Amino acid sequence: MDSVRKGNELAITIPQKWDKCTVDDIFKEKWKTPKKMLHELRMSKNVKVDGQEIPWNLPLLTGQSLSFPAFESKLPASIIPADLEIDIIYEDDFLLIANKPSGLETHPSTAGHTNTLLNAVAYYLTQSGQQGYIKHIHRLDKDTTGAVLFAKAKLVGSMLDKMLEEREIKRTYAALVEGIIAQPQGTINEKIGRDRHHATRRRVSPGGQSAITHYKAVHTFPKENMTLITCQLESGRTHQIRVHLSHIGHPLMGDILYGGPSKFKRQALHALKIEFIHPITEEPIEVAAPFLDNPSIFPSQILEG
Structure with missing residues (x-):
C-alpha cells in the first residue's frame, strides 16, 4: 500500500480494493482502531481526504489521499532514554525491531528503572531525531536474547497488538x-x-x-x-x-x-526470527536476529544451513 509520513501525519493513497470504502470503514473495519483513539481522531477534525475534511460516511475513490495525525512529537514522560548498547535490525516510519542482548529487561518494571531495552530504544530514537511514541509489542525474559518488535505510532501499536493476539505475528x-x-x-x-x-x-x-x-x-x-x-x-x-x-x-x-x-x-x-505482514504497507516482513553471545553459545552455521 502506498503510504508516506509527512511530519506527524500519515498519508495513505486509497488502493483499488478500498474503492467505495468510507473513512469510517477504514478506521473501524480495516484497522480495528480502538474506540478512544477513534473518538480522538474524530474530535481533532484533522482527518482529511485530498486535503479537505469530509463526512466519515462518504465513499472514497481509488487514488484519493487519506491523511490524519498518526505520530507523536515527543516521547512519553515516563520513558527515560538510556545510552545502552543495542542493535536495531529493522526500522521504518511505523515500527522497529531491536536485537535484545542478555541482561536487559524488555521494559521498566518500576518507576525510574532505566536499564531496559525500551529505554535503550528511546535513546536510539532521540539520537536519530525521532522524538515520538514507542511501545514494545511483546517481551523476552531478561537473559533471553533476540528480536523484539516495537511500534512507533499508537495506531500501529494497536494493530500489532491485535495481530499478536490473533497469531498473525510468527516468532x-x-x-x-x-x-x-x-x-x-x-x-x-x-x-x-x-x-x-x-x-x-x-x-x-x-x-x-x-x-x-x-x-x-x-x-x-x-x-x-x-x-x-x-x-x-x-x-x-x-x-x-x-x-x-x-x-x-x-x-x-x-x-x-x-x-x-x-x-x-x-x-x-x-528469539531468532520474526515474520508478519506490515500493518500499514501490507508488505511481508521477515527479520532474523544475529546471535549476540561472545563467544557464541549457539552453532550459527547449523541454523544458517
Missing part, C-alpha cells in the same frame, strides 16, 4: 536443551500457572493458562548430551518455552531455575 526461537530429543518434532500442549512455592517460577498446572509450544530438532550433540531445536508458540505465557521443555525432561542448557545444567551463564534461548 521462531532457537534453543539448546539438555539430552537427545527422541522425536524430531512435536507439540507441547500444557497449561502454565504460577508456582506458589517460588515467586518467579512458573509450572505446568491444570488450573493455569493454555499454552502451546511447537518444537523441531535441528541437530544433536551426543558428546555434550544436548539438542539444538527451534520453537514456535501459539501463546505467549511467561517462561513458556522454559517451562514446557523442562516439563518434558529437556530443560534449556544454562537454565538453572528450571533444572537445566549450568553449562552457560544464561539459558540458551534466542
